Amino acid sequence: MYICFRAAIMFILRMYLSLSRRRAALASLPFAVAATISTPVEARGAARDTTSALGERVVIVIRHGLRSPIESPTELLAASGRTFPAWPVASGQLTPLGEAQLAGMAETIGRDVLLMGKDGGCELHGTVWADVRDYRTIRSGDIVARSLGKCSSPSRHAAAGGSDPLFDATRAGACLLPVDAPKPTDEQERRSMIAAAEYLAYAQGLPFQTSGASERDTVFADMPSHEWLVARQFTTLPAAGARTAALTQVIVNFLDGKTAQQSPLPATAQVATIVGHDTDLAGLRAVFGLDWVLPDQPDSTGPATALVLRTSTSGPHGSRRISATIYYQTITDIRAGKAHDARHIDLRFADCRAGASCGWAKIREVALSAIPASCRWPDTIAVPDRRAKAAIGPNRAASY
Known part of the structure; x- marks a missing residue:
């Protein structure tokens, strides 16, 4: 024992x-x-992190800065019977005031969207793509990219001499306008042209002859004719869906975290800035079911106005939501050279009653349904080859 x-x-x-x-x-x-x-x-x-890998994604569609009129003072005199000023820059080009205004807008949006701190840090990283058709948009792309600093890669654009379908799929031959698309009369185009020239001159601080009223009152009285024409041509479905077919699909793909081979937006970016014209903003306004009125700004898609679409993941089930914000400057602030006095308005989607934030799946469906089936991206639309900056000079175009 x-x-x-x-x-x-x-x-x-x-x-x-x-x-x-x-x-x-x-x-x-x-x-x-x-x-x-x-x-x-x-x-x-x-303890495993279940947060969606997609995270927050943002698309910024911004119009170029303030520019000179396309038409010469002689042409405007013939069309209106009134004298208009000579400009310090070539026809249709950005003015120094317009460049400063655009830079200030980009810096403001950069602080809000990319969350740039005083230490120069970036919460998100971006890319910039500009319309190649006009020198003013190429120049604007460079200004925007520079203003975003290290939070964005340099601005890029399609090869010179072509037509980028992102900025008008019908012009590039990728989509056909409906046979019943609104067509303005010569008189409607004349009134719109004169109103735009008055607006540009007043915003730049240049005098122009009126019919007796003050320059400011003349601008606010005449701009509705220009707004009407833009809305009729570029904010009316289904024509708006055809013109913005490629742009809409690229935006949807980017917000979904997908990038088609033909898309100019890299999948690695979290913020995509697209630099174009007022017509691009007008088309997206219709496609996404948005509307806005800008206080002290008779042009709802004025110089350097920007539409910001932001998607993010929220809730225990990781649902995707979208919000929309319009950034703008009043015509008074543009004229005064207050480049950093940008304002913004949170928008509501017509097909959403949930407030400023809406389910992405619903808005995605609304946007894609506006695209004619015959011109969906990327099957039938090809973006021109991406190249380094091409030598391209100022040119004329109908876009305001």
């Missing part, structure tokens, strides 16, 4: 010493490894 008792004591002692050595060995491991070994499987599973 004594022998059995002694054997039992020795067995217990050996087990104790063995367990002590194992604990000592475990304690000598790096903390991360030791924690992995000692943590129960259930606890590790509960």
Whole structure:
């Protein structure tokens, strides 16, 4: 019996010493490894990050800055019977005031969207794509990218000499306008042209002849004719859906975290800035079911106005939501050169009653349904080759 008792004591002692050595060995491991070994499987599973990998994604569609009129003072005199000023820049080009205004707008949006801090840090990273058809949009793309600083890659555009379908799929031959698309009369185009020239001159601070009223009152009285024409041509479905077919599909793909081979927006970016014209803003306004009125701004898609679409994941089930914001400057602030006095309005989607934030799946369906089936991206639309900056000079175009 004594022998059995002694054997039992020795067995217990050996087990104790063995367990002590194992604990000592475990304690000598790096903390991360030791924690992995000692943590129960259930606890590790509960601590796993279930946040969607897609995260927040933002699309900014911004119009170029303030520019000179397309028409010469002689042409405007012939059309209106009134004198208009000479401009310090070539026809249809950005003015120094317009460049400063656009830079200030981009910096404001950069602080709000990319969350740039005073230390120069960036919460999100962006890319810039500009319309190649006009020198003013190429120049505007450079200004926007520079204003966003290291939070964005340099501005890019399609090859010179072509027509980028992102900025008008019908012009590029990728979509056909409906046969019943609104067509303005010559008189409607004349009134719109004169109103636009008055607006540009007043915003730049240049005098122009009126019919007796003040320059400001003349601008606010005449601009509705220009707004009506833009709305009729570019904000009326289904024509708006055809013109913005490629742009809409590229935006939807980007917000979905998908990038088609023909898309100019890299999948690695979190913020995509697209630099175009008032007509692009007008078309997206219709396609996404948005509307807005800008206080002290008779042009609802005025110089440097920007539409910001932001999607994010929220809730326990990781649902995607979208919000829309319009950034703008009043005509008074543009004229005064207050480049950093940008204002913004949170918008509501027509097909959503949930307020400023709406389910992305619903709005996605609304936007894609506006695109004619015959010109969906990317199957039938090809973006021109992307190249380095091409030598391109000022040119004329109908876009305001």
